[in-house]
Amino acid sequence: MNRPIGVIDSGVGGLTVARELMRQLPKEQLIYLGDTVRCPYGPRPKEEVITFTKQMVRFLLKKDIKLLVIACNTATAFTLDLLKETLSIPVLGVIQPGARAAIKVTETKDIGVIGTVGTIESDAYPNALHNISNDLTVHGLSCPQFVPLVESGNFSVEASEDVVRHALEPLKVYQDLDTLILGCTHYPILHEPIQKVMGEQVNIISSGEETAREVSAILSYQRLHNESHKTLPHEFYTTGSEEIFKQIANRWMDQPIEHIEQVVIDDNSN
Numbered sequence: 001m002n003r004p005i006g007v008i009d010s011g012v013g014g015l016t017v018a019r020e021l022m023r024q025l026p027k028e029q030l031i032y033l034g035d036t037v038r039c040p041y042g043p044r045p046k047e048e049v050i051t052f053t054k055q056m057v058r059f060l061l062k063k064d065i066k067l068l069v070i071a072c073n074t075a076t077a078f079t080l081d082l083l084k085e086t087l088s089i090p091v092l093g094v095i096q097p098g099a100r101a102a103i104k105v106t107e108t109k110d111i112g113v114i115g116t117v118g119t120i121e122s123d124a125y126p127n128a129l130h131n132i133s134n135d136l137t138v139h140g141l142s143c144p145q146f147v148p149l150v151e152s153g154n155f156s157v158e159a160s161e162d163v164v165r166h167a168l169e170p171l172k173v174y175q176d177l178d179t180l181i182l183g184c185t186h187y188p189i190l191h192e193p194i195q196k197v198m199g200e201q202v203n204i205i206s207s208g209e210e211t212a213r214e215v216s217a218i219l220s221y222q223r224l225h226n227e228s229h230k231t232l233p234h235e236f237y238t239t240g241s242e243e244i245f246k247q248i249a250n251r252w253m254d255q256p257i258e259h260i261e262q263v264v265i266d267d268n269s270n
Contacts, residue, residue, distance in 0.1 A: 002228045004029040004235075005215065006065035008056040011039035011151050011240075012248045013186030014071030017094060019253050020208035021069070022234070025216055027225070029232040031063050035265070036240030040147040041074040042116020042184070049118065053079045055265045057087070059237070065089065066224050069215060073098075073184050074116050077124035090218050094185060097214055098207030099128035102181050103136070105203045110137045110176040112202075114168070115183030117142045125183055139174055143167045143187075150186040153248050157193045164193040171198070179203040189252055236260045 005025075007018050011034045018032050033056050035041075041049050053075045060068065067090045068083065070076045076093030083091045102111050113125040120142040129136050145163050149155055171177060180202050182188055188206040195204050219225045234257070238245040242262045249257040 001066055001224045002029075002226050002230065002232070003064055003066040004031045004232070005067050005069065006060035006063065007032045007069045007071050008053065008060065008075065009034050009071045009185060010041040010075065011036040011147070011186065012245060012252075013147065013150060013184060013189070015249055015252055016185050016188040016206060017069060017071035017208040017211055020212035021215060023254065024212040025219070027231050028219075029226070030234045031060060031065060031237070032235070033059055033237045033263075033265070034239070034245065036151065036238050036245060038239065039151055040116060040144070041072060042118045042142070042144060042147060044118065046078050046118070049074055049078045050082070053083075057083065059263065059265045063235075067215065067218065068092070069211065070094065071185050071211075073124070074118040077119050077122040090222065090224075092211060092214055092218070094207040094211050095124050095128050095183075097210035098181050098183065098205060099125060099132060101207065101210040102179050102203075102205045103129065103132055105205070106136075106179040108176045108178045109133075109135055110139075110174060110178060112139045112141065112171050112174065112177050112180040113183045114141050114143045114146075114171075114180065114187065116147065117144055119183050125181060137176075139171060139177065141168070141170055143184075146190060147184065147186045150189045150248075153244060153251075155189050157196065160190055161193045161196065164190060165197045168194070168197050177202065179205060182206045233259055237263045239263060239265055
């Protein structure tokens with residue numbers, strides 16, 4: 001089925017998921033929308049996140065997507081069940097894949113989760129983890145400094161290490177913690193300084209790879225794979241600055257991003 005996969009995020013963080021989708025599913029076309037002008041979603045009220053997410057979904061539905069990936073942990077926590085109930089296409093979030101990936105690697109069963117205020121307060125990760133295994137200790141920590149750091153493009157190790165070290169200090173007291181879930185898709189862009197601060201003994205888990213595997217499985221099961229010999233170019237849309245989005249995307253992605261367009265998605269445009 002030669003229709004695109006839709007990916008939504010509050011900004012550039014979902015590119016960490018898009019990169020894995022492009023790597024694992026090279027024949028598939030992606031249409032990505034990042035709501036950078038209203039990023040971050042983490043501190044926003046639940047109802048506002050739901051409204052903004054619905055606006056992004058409406059934009060992508062007009063592109064005739066065959067599957068939707070909510071590549072934003074806050075939006076996943078607040079809207080996944082709602083969108084699964086209301087949309088006729090498959091919908092995936094990033095929380096369940098991240099939880100499963102963490103459980104696969106932890107040996108001490110002592111897991112940390114870092115994310116936005118909204119994601120941490122929702123208890124989405126502890127719930128997902130304990131739904132799989134009750135024999136786990138989970139420590140949540142909100143890191144509201146990280147998303148603005150990534151969105152600014154100032155995420156080199158040198159520029160970010162002090163911010164990361166200060167933010168993660170509360171987790172250092174848990175000596176048995178051997179696995180840390182990056183519960184925000186912006187955070188893998190800070191993987192290097194996070195690993196440096198936490199130490200090599202801690203497994204750093206991002207959900208992109210596992211999410212891409214689940215997308216592949218759903219496409220196969222529902223016979224939605226692109227079976228034509230024609231692969232259409234990926235499309236990237238942002239509600240904010242095209243130039244800043246392009247700079248960050250081309251530093252992070254494995255291939256140059258060409259089609260980037262600024263769009264308006266508020267209610268007046270629907």
